Amino acid sequence: MPLIRVDATKGRSEDEIRNVLDSEAHLSGFNEVSDAIQFLVSDAETFAAVQVDTRDSFAADVITGLSARHKQLPPKYFYDATGSRLFEEICRTDDYYVTRSETALLRNIAEELAAGIPQGAALVEFGSGESAKTRLLLDAAPQLSAYVPIDISADALDQASAMLARDYPQLSIAPVVADFTGHFRLPAAADGRPRVGFFPGSTIGNFDRDGAVRFLRSARQVLGDQAALLVGVDLVKDEATLSAAYDDSQGVTARFNKNLLIRINRELGGDFDPDAFDHLALWNPVHSRMEMHLVSRKDHIVNAAGHTFSFRSGERLHTENSHKFTIDSFAQLAARAGWSAANTWISDEPRVAMFRLEPHP
Numbered sequence: 179m180p181l182i183r184v185d186a187t188k189g190r191s192e193d194e195i196r197n198v199l200d201s202e203a204h205l206s207g208f209n210e211v212s213d214a215i216q217f218l219v220s221d222a223e224t225f226a227a228v229q230v231d232t233r234d235s236f237a238a239d240v241i242t243g244l245s246a247r248h249k250q251l252p253p254k255y256f257y258d259a260t261g262s263r264l265f266e267e268i269c270r271t272d273d274y275y276v277t278r279s280e281t282a283l284l285r286n287i288a289e290e291l292a293a294g295i296p297q298g299a300a301l302v303e304f305g306s307g308e309s310a311k312t313r314l315l316l317d318a319a320p321q322l323s324a325y326v327p328i329d330i331s332a333d334a335l336d337q338a339s340a341m342l343a344r345d346y347p348q349l350s351i352a353p354v355v356a357d358f359t360g361h362f363r364l365p366a367a368a369d370g371r372p373r374v375g376f377f378p379g380s381t382i383g384n385f386d387r388d389g390a391v392r393f394l395r396s397a398r399q400v401l402g403d404q405a406a407l408l409v410g411v412d413l414v415k416d417e418a419t420l421s422a423a424y425d426d427s428q429g430v431t432a433r434f435n436k437n438l439l440i441r442i443n444r445e446l447g448g449d450f451d452p453d454a455f456d457h458l459a460l461w462n463p464v465h466s467r468m469e470m471h472l473v474s475r476k477d478h479i480v481n482a483a484g485h486t487f488s489f490r491s492g493e494r495l496h497t498e499n500s501h502k503f504t505i506d507s508f509a510q511l512a513a514r515a516g517w518s519a520a521n522t523w524i525s526d527e528p529r530v531a532m533f534r535l536e537p538h539p
């Protein structure tokens with residue numbers, strides 16, 4: 179199991195930071211952190227982030243996923259440096275409406291959202307990426323005193339944090355390199371502050387229903403009882419719009435999907451030929467979700483992570499689900515996790531929604 183730690187590091191030397199991380203790791207029941215630690219953000223005056231090697235779980239997930247009868251891989255592995263860059267490129271295509279619709283919506287409702295953020299609060303963002311949408315909130319809510327971006331991509335987090343530190347000098351920024359689907363603790367910067375969670379981008383759609391409920395429950399725990407959670411979800415719409423969004427005419431999504439194979443080659447000594455697979459995006463009406471697959475173009479054998487996997491011609495490797503909701507279906511899901519929908523905003527077409535969730539009274 180990967181362990182990822184971060185701490186507020188104002189005025190501490192690199193050695194001191196390392197000591198704090200070591201002892202926190204031991205307190206959490208882990209033995210080894212030292213070798214894999216990487217200092218990501220050099221501005222140690224303000225913050226530092228560390229990452230413990232996640233290769234072991236990547237290898238394990240690849241072996242399990244490619245050995246299954248229905249081959250599959252978790253979408254979180256899309257986001258290496260190249261994958262994060264490709265995702266940002268997807269967001270700029272005409273076909274991928276999710277980011278465009280949500281950004282326009284956030285621009286319209288930023289003041290309203292900000293009005294619900296308490297004085298001195300910490301904004302905790304799950305899967306922050308390049309933090310572009312966050313700026314709309316930060317600009318509208320100067321009463322925020324801390325920002326905790328959580329992301330699995332160290333590179334993306336590193337860049338975004340450095341730029342935010344420059345542009346919002348009064349804000350304490352405490353990045354956490356973590357898989358937010360797993361267990362992690364908030365850094366000291368969030369201690370004793372009211373917390374507002376921010377989970378835009380319809381990333382919650384990547385979970386299956388039970389996974390989404392588990393995530394929302396754990397977010398409720400991490401954020402505490404006085405919290406609010408702002409969640410962006412994509413809404414069910416016509417199939418043509420959905421299909422184009424996940425198979426854009428410039429082929430960026432296809433490259434994003436195949437980059438997973440390139441990452442396996444690089445990090446796990448694989449010999450995938452990305453050209454031996456076709457990108458496939460399809461609408462699954464039963465589960466109300468878009469699916470991405472990589473379809474083998476021929477019978478062939480691939481080596482990766484010290485194992486051999488055979489693909490039949492036409493066999494699919496399932497790489498992502500993106501669930502689409504109605505206002506009601508999402509409110510019901512949130513209710514199962516102890517949240518109630520205090521407010522809902524809907525964008526112009528193609529429509530996405532922003533929810534303000536509050537703990538059940």
Ligand code: AVJ
Pocket residue numbers: 268276379380381382383384423424431498499500
């Ligand atoms: C970042 C998970 C919200 O599911 O729409 C974009 C990722 N996949 N194009 C999504 C993605 C294909 C995206 N999320």
